[in-house]
Amino acid sequence: MDAILLQILNGLDKSSAYAMIALGLTLIFGTLGVVNFAHGALFMLGAFCAVTVHRLLSLDIVTLSATEKTAWGTPMEIRTPYAEAWFGDFGTWLIDWSVPVSILVAIPFMLLFGVLMERGLIRHFYKRPHAEQILVTFGLAIVLQEIIKSWFGANPIPQPAPEALRGMIDFGAAIGLEAGNVVYPAWRFIYFLFAMGVIGIVFAFLRYTTFGMVVRAGMADRETVGLLGINIDRRFTITFGAAAAIAGLAGVMYTPILSPDYHLGMDFLVLSFVVVVVGGMGSLPGAVAAGFLLGILQSFASMNEVKSLLPGIDQIIIYLVAVVILLTRPRGLMGRKGVMET
């Protein structure tokens, strides 16, 4: 019982990441019809927004020590972060809270990045075959990741959560089970809540405005929508920017859970495509549902009891479930007819 509860909790944060990435991806992929292989890279860029903000906040004033020397004989450097030197305690607080703080930077940056990417590149590919979209976005993904690699190196860079949020929440105790058995790191729970918030906002926006309908229509038939006086290009740009921002936010907040490295995007890329397709092309709720389904199932499959029954199941569960779902439901969980079926 405890174990199962734990695994459900445990599936939440990963599922939230899948769901958020898939949400942005399905906007680009299921709605705009662009096979965006750079979406993982957008997630990674978001994560590196957090890294950059942290680096900037902890930029050092470097003074050379007069007495101490390094092992190779040069004077030792003494470093004090500017933020601390200038703002005192507030500076320390800022550094501590750098991950949440970097959201403020990530949103405009990722929006801008998304908009530029759409204007400069993706726009010219709406009418081109999917294969060419794959090639160009994959090329872009490689370029982005290599740039990050040359700036930040290949090693993971840890981003601690704020001190105050590093603790554990004892869910077991809260529902009357033995204390200390069903615990969950606070930050992961915050990530889950954050994801729900983002997903909620996106859904509300699409539900209570005509934006979603117009974008869907534009996808089905750009020309006709244009003939009805709608500047579909602008809406596509906005959609793309929003999708990039969602991916970026998912990345920023994920850094305390998984230390980001330049390859982070590629690791999530394939899975997020699987999630989107299992959810069904063109369905936002589908993408979110599939994100949670696969994330939690993956958690379960990693339980020792399951693994001893079916060795290796934890490594293939996502794909296995994907196969089963796609074979029993032709268009995934909630896919719409005619989207990307040819």
Add this chain to the structure above:
Amino acid sequence: MTVSSSSPRGDMLMMLGMIVAIVFGPIILAPFGAGYPDLMQKFAIYGIFAIGFNILFGLTGYLSFGHAAFLGVGSYSAVWMFKLLSMNVIPALILAILISGLFALVIGFITLRRSGIYFAILTLAFAQMSYNLAYSVLTPITNGETGLQLLLDDPRILDAPLASGDLPLANLFGLQMNSTYETSFLGMTLYFNAGYYLCGVILLVAFYFAMRIFRSPLGMMLKAIKSNQNRLNYTGVNTRPYTLTAFVISGIYAGLAGGLLACTDPLAGAERMQWTASGEVVLMTILGGAGTLLGPIIGAGAIKYFENIFSAFNESELNAVFSFLPDGLREAVVSVASTFVGEGWQLTLGVLFMLIVIFLPGGLLEGVRRILSLFNRPPGGGMEERSARVKSAA
């Protein structure tokens, strides 16, 4: 490439061009630093892989994201044949073809129930499952991460025992795959390698097969599937057997390529089945020009060339290359250039992908065509110049 635009003469010229290119491969490639056996073998092998992939993708439009699974299966089968039966490549290749064909039949039968992106993800899922299992649970068959290799104490039933301590070598009735005749020509070393010629001959056969398929009613049907599958059903054609045929043929091509990888280098690793490997053949095909006969070969060559030659540049070599520049300038040039070669080779590849799609929709072959049309040559001829130009473009 519609039926009407192909002429028997054009095809003949194309075939002749291929033969010339393969026979004189070592001479043509040497000036580009690519004329050594391993890379030439890889060109041919990945050429086969890409041609096969293109039969499925280029003709029917079914984008498989799991073709590397067949490559891997082919390799494993071939190595097992080496271990169990004989170091002769023939049985190994036969088994590779059989097993990968069977594997493709099963996977194709299941995945072809869906089309479009759903099909792509299904194939991806199967390949990833194969990869993950090969990496861990199936270690007794695949030797996990290390990869399946030849051991001194393998049974090799048909082969005579070797002097102790010597690992056997893959051969074709005694002609060893690694036997190479080296000679010097205009200051370059040329390598004429048995393994390369084996791969080359098989590439030729594979190419011929593909050409026949492109020009056959089957090819036309496959193109019709890409164009409007629904209509084809109402025209009285059951499309499933056609797509399945294409899938199995391309699976066999992949398996054959995998088998050849094992013949030229008897080790089969699981990462050959990873999605990145499947993605690579997709990129090769698109980069060269999907749906064309020569495109995939060119694309395969370009990517392998980058992977092997661009990654090998290091600073000292760059310094040598730019030694004609004054010191300060040279350092600047070298530091810029070094972000694109050596460990930056993937950056260059990424940039190349983007440039090609943006400026040459239709792939590298399209670029070759445009250049050729500048010279106003008849299509199909001038093969050496063709590949030469692609190289210099790359």
Add this chain to the structure above:
Amino acid sequence: YTNEPKGGTVTLGFNVPQSGAYADEGADELRAYQLAVEHLNGEGDGGLLNTFSSKALKGNGVLGKKVAYVTGDTQTKSDAARASAKRMIEKDGAVMVTGGSSSGVAVAVQSLCQDMGVIFMAGLTHSNDTTGKDKRANGFRHFFNAYMSGAALAPVLKANYGTDRKAYHLTADYTWGWTQEESIAASTEAIGWTTVKKVRTPLGAGDFSQYITPVLNSGADVLILNHYGRDMVNSLTQAVQFGLRDKMVNGKKFEVVVPLYSRLMAQGAGEAVKGIFGSTNWHWTLQDEASKAFVKSFGQKYGFPPSQAAQTCYAQALLYADAAERAGTFDPCGIVKALEGFEFDGLGNGPTLYRAEDHQCFKKVLVVKGKENPESKFDLLEVVDEVPAEQVMYAPDHPMFAGGELGTCNSGA
């Protein structure tokens, strides 16, 4: 023999990961190789040529030939690594290939070098198999292995955590992980610990939380992470996130052990490494003359201290050159003869033996602990113990290493 150097230079092949998860480690290896080449050719401050017990090398190249090198990217994939090594051998005429940052690649390239008749000097590879069931006559390993980690760690663990412990293993699901799991389990069981569970985790899982939560209620009081690289960074940080280290189980404080440490990875794990035990091949804070000299020349050239991968690669390059010099030939069989049973000192690990039976180096192993108050971002580990070679020695036919044959040296042609 293959690639006999003809002109005034001899070419070595440095085959390191330049892309993929180990790219930084590969970059550090490459730096070390470049430094070694400088030193061999008599440039720079001579580095360890001055401390090395063998005095065959004179800083005038090797056997009178200037040392040149070629580089390649293994991508940490067997196929790519072999393709790259083949290029070095076939095209560039390398007589020796060295480098790498993972056991799978090391084994794959080692067997290739055996087939093609050149020498392979392994870089960072820790699996027992490299000099165990996959050993080859043309291949040599300076780095330590999983068995040695276990043998070195056990006494320290016993001293710090007692003899009554229950261990839970999380193991990267591939050959290196398995051999390490086997070695560590054996050596901890020998000091009285019990092994509660051994769980395999997929390589590159990213998030390990679903494997960590079952640890909470398993009754175990020690978690052993048989992970390396990114996996280790992630599993360790996440174990700490899940509060494992603040937990009390069976009346004892819960502990985490990372048998194979590397400074680069410790950097990635940040705070999480503090107070955690592990073993390492070498660390830049060592105070013997050789280590100091190496840190100095490396630090002066690059501005930061070398990693253990760099040290092992540097040592391998020197060892090869020295063997050639002593053998008077680049013929692989000559080199093999010169290296087999070779005893030396002054490369940073104290007195060392290249054992003839399996081409494994035996030298002291460092037990380290994550430092509580690091002074710089390089100063993350403190050396707790330098375990002498005798204590980590094993018989060549030890069951964990059995199954392979060394074979005979192959010089090509």
Add this chain to the structure above:
Amino acid sequence: MTASSDVAGSAAVDPRARRPAGSAYFSCKDVHSYYGESYIVQGVDFDIAEGEIVALLGRNGAGKTSTLRTIARTDVPELRQGEIWLDGRPLHTMKAYEAAGEGVGLVPEDRRIIQGLTVAENLQLAQIAPPVGWSIERIYELFPRLGERRNQEGTTLSGGEQQMLAIGRTLARDIKLLLLDEPYEGLAPVIVQEIERTLEQIKAIGITTVIVEQNAIAALRLADRAIILDTGRVAFDGTAQEVLDNAELRQEYLAI
């Protein structure tokens, strides 16, 4: 929608007052457009007065659709030369959505009902960007069929129903220039009569209209003027009556 009750003979009120003297309400000046390299519209040149209804006729492949699409400024065919003016506004400098904002409404030949949207959504879509015309209720009144099917997916409508939706969708916008590409195609005679009546109504409101129709007789009944296209050029430009009277012309270009 300008609710003026002026009818066809709008010469009574001089519509040119708002425009520079000498230029028509709508004019195509030497329009050339291309599909890639194929040169299709080869110098089409005509004027239309405000409130006039013009029938654009010609054989299959004569370039009627291409001309309409060029006027509506769709991406293909691409306008490479020439000017198009509507009510003093240069359409040739605009994109399709801007032209639509100026009051151009095209009912495309293959109807182009948007997949995945219901009938009601297809109509709503037309009212997102200004200028808004008829209310959706009024369109349902005109085509009760659409009202009954408002929640059905647009693409599952029968061929004729789709045609109604396509016309309705255009009326939902306040248009100055209505371009109808084969509006009767696939419609039952009763519906044809119905749409004819609608068009009469539209004519009465004074919306300038270009109608392309294979059923030339029906088109000519409605139109004031006829323009006959042949291989991308204007072969005839005159009153509808002239075409009806000229048997030779009809035989040559229209085969009626």
Add this chain to the structure above:
Amino acid sequence: MGILNVSSINMHFGGLQALNNVNLDVRQGTVHAIIGPNGAGKSTLLNCFVGRLTPDTGVVDFDGISLIGLKPHEINQAGVSRVFQTPEIFGDLSLLENVMIPAFAKRDGSYRQNLWAPLRGESKIRERAMAALADVKMADKAGMIANTLSRGDKRRLELAMGLVQEPKLLLLDEPTAGMARADTNATIALLKEISATGLTMVIIEHDMHVVFSLAERITVLAQGTVIAEDEPAKIKGHPKVQEAYLGGTHS
């Protein structure tokens, strides 16, 4: 008993009864027209014949076999070809290929024989395809890519694709919609000619000129129900048909 026997077909979409107990009997060698207002269910009925839709209840017998439950390609193999209302063509292939494909499918339908022989060798198929293109006066455009045709030309191509199969039963869904008058007349002549060879046809048309020139029998559908079935002359005068379909002023 005719060659096509349809009885008590019911079909609904959600709450909409699209076909209501429809019966139809098409005699061998005749041209049978189905007319009716838009949305009457004509295309739906045709869809039930070719396997695109499966009716809720009812029987469709063609030449002694039941078509219900067969796959579209099996129905075609049984000798039923269809010309679509909205052109369904192989957009990125040439016209010749567009017509050769149905010709192939006709020859064997089965997949076996099509594999290998070079296409160039298929001169018989090619000739037949060219002949069919010539029938619809498009032989000169054989090499063009189908997508670049104007709409009227696409319809003619559709027709050629149906004709080249030489089916036993040809289903035509508004074959002349959007065709120029001259071509409509030519098409009428062509269809007459073909009908004279004994081919059975079911035709849906809104162009009464076409219907009355060709049809030997007419079924009138309205709101999914057959409201009349008779010879052309009688249908013209039928009051219900007048009201529901033809309207006051026509013919």
